[in-house]
Amino acid sequence: MTEDLERWLADELGRGLGGLQPAPQSLDSITSRQAGRGRRVTVKAAALAAAAVLVSTGVVFAAGTALTGTPNPAAWGQQVSEHVETCKQQLPAGQHGIGSCVSSFARQHGESQRAQHSQSGSQSPGHGPSHKLGPGSITPSPRSTKGPQPKTPAR
Amino acid sequence: MEPTAYQPGSDADFERLCQDSYARVFRTLVATLGDRTAAEDCVQETFARAYKAWGRWSPDAPAEAWLHRIALNVATSYRRREHLRTLPQLLLRLGRPREEGFEAESRGELFEALRRLPPSQAQLIVLRYHHGYSNRELAAALGVPETTLGSRLGVARKALESELQRLGVVTDRPSRVVKGEE
Numbered sequence: 351m352t353e354d355l356e357r358w359l360a361d362e363l364g365r366g367l368g369g370l371q372p373a374p375q376s377l378d379s380i381t382s383r384q385a386g387r388g389r390r391v392t393v394k395a396a397a398l399a400a401a402a403v404l405v406s407t408g409v410v411f412a413a414g415t416a417l418t419g420t421p422n423p424a425a426w427g428q429q430v431s432e433h434v435e436t437c438k439q440q441l442p443a444g445q446h447g448i449g450s451c452v453s454s455f456a457r458q459h460g461e462s463q464r465a466q467h468s469q470s471g472s473q474s475p476g477h478g479p480s481h482k483l484g485p486g487s488i489t490p491s492p493r494s495t496k497g498p499q500p501k502t503p504a505r
Numbered sequence: 506m507e508p509t510a511y512q513p514g515s516d517a518d519f520e521r522l523c524q525d526s527y528a529r530v531f532r533t534l535v536a537t538l539g540d541r542t543a544a545e546d547c548v549q550e551t552f553a554r555a556y557k558a559w560g561r562w563s564p565d566a567p568a569e570a571w572l573h574r575i576a577l578n579v580a581t582s583y584r585r586r587e588h589l590r591t592l593p594q595l596l597l598r599l600g601r602p603r604e605e606g607f608e609a610e611s612r613g614e615l616f617e618a619l620r621r622l623p624p625s626q627a628q629l630i631v632l633r634y635h636h637g638y639s640n641r642e643l644a645a646a647l648g649v650p651e652t653t654l655g656s657r658l659g660v661a662r663k664a665l666e667s668e669l670q671r672l673g674v675v676t677d678r679p680s681r682v683v684k685g686e687e
């Protein structure tokens with residue numbers, strides 16, 4: 351291949367491809383796919399965490415409601431779901447991680463329930479250890495150390 | 506090409522790599538496939554595959570060369586799929602005038618000749634003569650020794666030259682561009 355041809359080749363390629371740009375949404379879809387993947391993982395983790403919270407609170411509330419007439423756990427589950435959505439919306443674009451946002455809400459809720467419960471003094475004595483787990487003992491976040499941890503379902 | 510520092514597996518660095526190399530890989534694919542829409546699809550596929558493998562990227566080879574290697578695999582698979590898909594249509598069109606289906610920027614004889622080459626050869630030509638890759642960088646991009654690369658590049662040049670001769674762009678001896686001299 352002569353220099354003449356090589357020069358022509360470079361010129362033609364430059365002319366044909368030089369100003370060529372991919373459609374703007376083409377790159378956007380990659381970066382959002384990339385961000386979305388991270389977000390999906392985080393949301394999945396948050397959903398699992400929320401499910402774990404719901405299971406533990408559901409179990410505790412089932413026992414607690416039967417004994418004390420405390421609020422419907424479904425309402426609490428609804429609140430958690432709504433708050434997960436709010437946390438996702440508050441997250442700046444391209445950033446992941448709603449765990450702390452969700453757990454702070456759960457902690458606040460746990461504390462308010464605990465306070466409410468200790469004021470009402472509705473926990474009745476004489477039941478098995480699992481029955482002592484009233485709403486005040488709900489600990490959605492492992493960081494919350496007050497009260498017993500409801501790790502096993504109430505018998 | 507200036508080597509840029511990227512951290513394998515870092516999302517921020519991958520985004521930077523996207524910004525730096527997306528258009529360049531896209532252009533390589535346009536020239537290799539001769540079709541802008543196909544290049545759009547393939548460049549997305551390339552970066553999606555690259556993102557999956559980003560944690561395993563070794564900084565020994567330039568990141569963009571690595572991307573081009575993935576792009577070549579994507580383009581080859583695309584060409585193969587496309588060939589199978591369009592074969593029945595080609596058979597139906599036998600003897601009829603060819604439809605204009607390509608974008609204006611890829612209608613020239615050079616791009617026609619590149620389209621007729623295997624994607625690996627077309628890509629070598631584009632990486633060398635458009636992106637200015639050295640033999641070492643090309644060898645890294647394709648994961649082959651430099652000597653192998655040298656001979657592959659020679660074969661690609663010869664194949665391109667013969668396609669250009671067939672299209673009447675160059676005379677057969679010596680290789681001279683006749684296009685534009687009329």
